[in-house]
Amino acid sequence: MCGIVACVGRAGARSILLEGLKRLEYRGYDSAGIAVLEGGTLHIGRKIGRVRVLEQSIDGDERFDGTLGIAHTRWATHGGVTETNAHPHRDDTARGHGIAVVHNGIIENHAALKTWLTQQGHTFVTETDTEALVHLISELYEGDLAAAVRAALRKVEGAYAIAVICAREPGVLVAARRGSPLMIGVGTDGYLVASDTQALVTHAQQVAAIDNDVVARINAEGFVTADLDNAPVTPKLQELDLTLEQIELGEHEHYMAKEIEEQPVSVARCLRGRLDARSGKVVLGGVGDHARTLVRARRVLFLGQGTALHAGMIGARLVEDLAKIPATAEFASEFRYRNPIIEDGTVVIPVSQSGETADTLAAVQEAQQRGALALGLVNVVGSTIARTTDAGVYLRVGPEIGVASTKAFLGQVTAAVLLSCFLGRSRVMSEEQAASLLGELDRIPSLLEGVCSEGDHAKVVAERFVARDNWLFLGRGYNYPVALEGALKLKEISYIHAEGMPAAEMKHGPIALIDDGMPVVVVATRNSQYRKVLSNIEEVRSRGGHVIGVITEGDTEAASLCEAVFEVPDVPAPLQPLLTIVPLQLLAYHAAVLRGQDVDKPRNLAKSVTVE
Numbered sequence: 001m002c003g004i005v006a007c008v009g010r011a012g013a014r015s016i017l018l019e020g021l022k023r024l025e026y027r028g029y030d031s032a033g034i035a036v037l038e039g040g041t042l043h044i045g046r047k048i049g050r051v052r053v054l055e056q057s058i059d060g061d062e063r064f065d066g067t068l069g070i071a072h073t074r075w076a077t078h079g080g081v082t083e084t085n086a087h088p089h090r091d092d093t094a095r096g097h098g099i100a101v102v103h104n105g106i107i108e109n110h111a112a113l114k115t116w117l118t119q120q121g122h123t124f125v126t127e128t129d130t131e132a133l134v135h136l137i138s139e140l141y142e143g144d145l146a147a148a149v150r151a152a153l154r155k156v157e158g159a160y161a162i163a164v165i166c167a168r169e170p171g172v173l174v175a176a177r178r179g180s181p182l183m184i185g186v187g188t189d190g191y192l193v194a195s196d197t198q199a200l201v202t203h204a205q206q207v208a209a210i211d212n213d214v215v216a217r218i219n220a221e222g223f224v225t226a227d228l229d230n231a232p233v234t235p236k237l238q239e240l241d242l243t244l245e246q247i248e249l250g251e252h253e254h255y256m257a258k259e260i261e262e263q264p265v266s267v268a269r270c271l272r273g274r275l276d277a278r279s280g281k282v283v284l285g286g287v288g289d290h291a292r293t294l295v296r297a298r299r300v301l302f303l304g305q306g307t308a309l310h311a312g313m314i315g316a317r318l319v320e321d322l323a324k325i326p327a328t329a330e331f332a333s334e335f336r337y338r339n340p341i342i343e344d345g346t347v348v349i350p351v352s353q354s355g356e357t358a359d360t361l362a363a364v365q366e367a368q369q370r371g372a373l374a375l376g377l378v379n380v381v382g383s384t385i386a387r388t389t390d391a392g393v394y395l396r397v398g399p400e401i402g403v404a405s406t407k408a409f410l411g412q413v414t415a416a417v418l419l420s421c422f423l424g425r426s427r428v429m430s431e432e433q434a435a436s437l438l439g440e441l442d443r444i445p446s447l448l449e450g451v452c453s454e455g456d457h458a459k460v461v462a463e464r465f466v467a468r469d470n471w472l473f474l475g476r477g478y479n480y481p482v483a484l485e486g487a488l489k490l491k492e493i494s495y496i497h498a499e500g501m502p503a504a505e506m507k508h509g510p511i512a513l514i515d516d517g518m519p520v521v522v523v524a525t526r527n528s529q530y531r532k533v534l535s536n537i538e539e540v541r542s543r544g545g546h547v548i549g550v551i552t553e554g555d556t557e558a559a560s561l562c563e564a565v566f567e568v569p570d571v572p573a574p575l576q577p578l579l580t581i582v583p584l585q586l587l588a589y590h591a592a593v594l595r596g597q598d599v600d601k602p603r604n605l606a607k608s609v610t611v612e
């Protein structure tokens, strides 16, 4: 998704901004650009491709070393991937005021604004929606940039996070948001603005999130914030709770490998202080006063996209199984627009790593308007979904930088297990039942250590099958969403076509795809559906498919039916996804590396999708 970083007050904007852009690279983008005000003149550099291409193009160029600048990584939504469409955008060189803007989000009424602005004599040179915004600010400018931005935003429909500078006001940075995230970083010698805390980590010690429809005016001395009618708003400053070590690669070749390896620790962090295995008790501080409403829920609906939806599907099974509340999971994007019926006692549970996914956010807001209580399973603290929901359970897995989600998925499933036990314990689960399951859950971090260190084996298996262009992933029950997630991982980063489905569904059509040598990954761990899955394996084998099994440790029967196996320790069915997904993550990772793909920044994908 687009990333914004801006700075004011400290010399050396070029290096501060480029460093910030590099830390935003993980979000996914197709071009990058920078604008710095130096000697009263606006200097703009833009390039298609990686930040390093932009960096090379302005290497040693002292015009970009000023004290005020804005920068951007673009993920195209309006207009193709061209240098002209890359941000920053500026107003007319002839009649403008030297205003430059970077923008994340979509200006929905850009066409109407453009028509009006063209009538006022403005000339448009790009295909972007953002250009309408910069011309609008310029049209309304009367010597006060913050006032012009407020006036412009009163006329704008859609979502935005913006940073704006003006040649007539050297030393002033204006930032605002609606929908898309944006925050101010406070350093010892200057201020920054960025889309996320990772771009602030080197230079800021404190951070203040900018609220929706709030405009910040920042200079070297400090900042003031006000709403669109200029009524003052008091920002909340917090210590920046992030270390460089958490977001740097260290010895790892890719963030995805680092994050897979971190899973034992990140699941342990998610569990810490929340479960008492002896008494079968779960403590969830983020549920607060809503515990009673939650426990009385008559229906639970998990919402999410991509990996988060797969975790939500597991969550729905857990809630039905352990708490006996009817529960389903649905694409947030579909829920939002189908005029959903929300009955009394409905609880919606948005699942999201970033907490910024536009589809998920919009669905939660829709559900809340219709009377549902919303409880978030979110990783990024203070993110928009986290702040929109009534209650929540933070995943606490630390920053996830690889575009393909791994440790966040485990965090989401872990949080769903905790929540289900919390609900179950207050309804139908006995103390013994809860104590037994929580005792098993407590073991998961140490069991994960073994499962996560199977990288070499995964590489050998990947080498055998990586030349194949079509794969199937099968699972039943709790492991059906795992099959979906395994297929998603493989296609996201290796670009191999893969489909996940319930193992039984294969014979209703997809079996026609199976030919000699097709890799079919089957999760066949011991649980109530084990025998049925073995039958499905036989069906694959008799048509020439090559079965890669994820099986329970020591299961020689299942092993004898597979060409390659990954063994995982035996745990109760509700906890199996926490182990069975890991071999599939490792397999996808090694397949992508063997195919020479850019694992952490797969083509066309963005880490956080803030447009619907």
Ligand code: G6P
Pocket: 305, 306, 307, 308, 351, 352, 353, 354, 355, 356, 357, 360, 403, 404, 405, 605, 606, 607, 608, 609
């Ligand atoms: C994007 C990412 C996926 C992610 C999904 C939901 O599509 O590429 O990896 O699963 O968004 O993201 P969220 O931040 O809401 O979990």
